[in-house]
Amino acid sequence: xxxxxxxxxxxxxxxxxxxxxxxxxxxxxxxxxxxxxxxxxxxxxxxxxxxxxxxxxxxxxxxxxxxxxxxxxxxxxxxxxxxxxxxxxxxxxxxxxxxxxxxxxxxx
Numbered sequence: 001x002x003x004x005x006x007x008x009x010x011x012x013x014x015x016x017x018x019x020x021x022x023x024x025x026x027x028x029x030x031x032x033x034x035x036x037x038x039x040x041x042x043x044x045x046x047x048x049x050x051x052x053x054x055x056x057x058x059x060x061x062x063x064x065x066x067x068x069x070x071x072x073x074x075x076x077x078x079x080x081x082x083x084x085x086x087x088x089x090x091x092x093x094x095x096x097x098x099x100x101x102x103x104x105x106x107x108x
Contacts (some may be wrong), residue, residue: 010050012088015059022076043065051075059084
């Protein structure tokens with residue numbers, strides 16, 4: 001999948017992955033890959049800056065834990081993040097409807 005296609009949609013997808021349970025970065029990457037049928041194979045250089053940006057904006061909260069002797073940061077959705085996710089879902093539905101309307105003329 002082209003990186004340009006993700007522009008504006010990556011943040012809601014990350015928020016959706018952590019909507020129901022806190023996850024560490026690698027698990028978020030794996031969930032995106034799994035949920036996308038293998039299409040979203042994001043490099044760490046794309047995911048981790050996005051996670052930091054979402055945390056700075058108050059949409060994610062994180063905490064450090066040690067599992068198997070390794071430290072890892074776990075991210076969870078905040079109430080602001082839940083609102084942002086709801087808005088992102090609505091925005092996506094609108095965008096999808098508009099694009100389908102243009103690409104499939106005569107079909108509603």
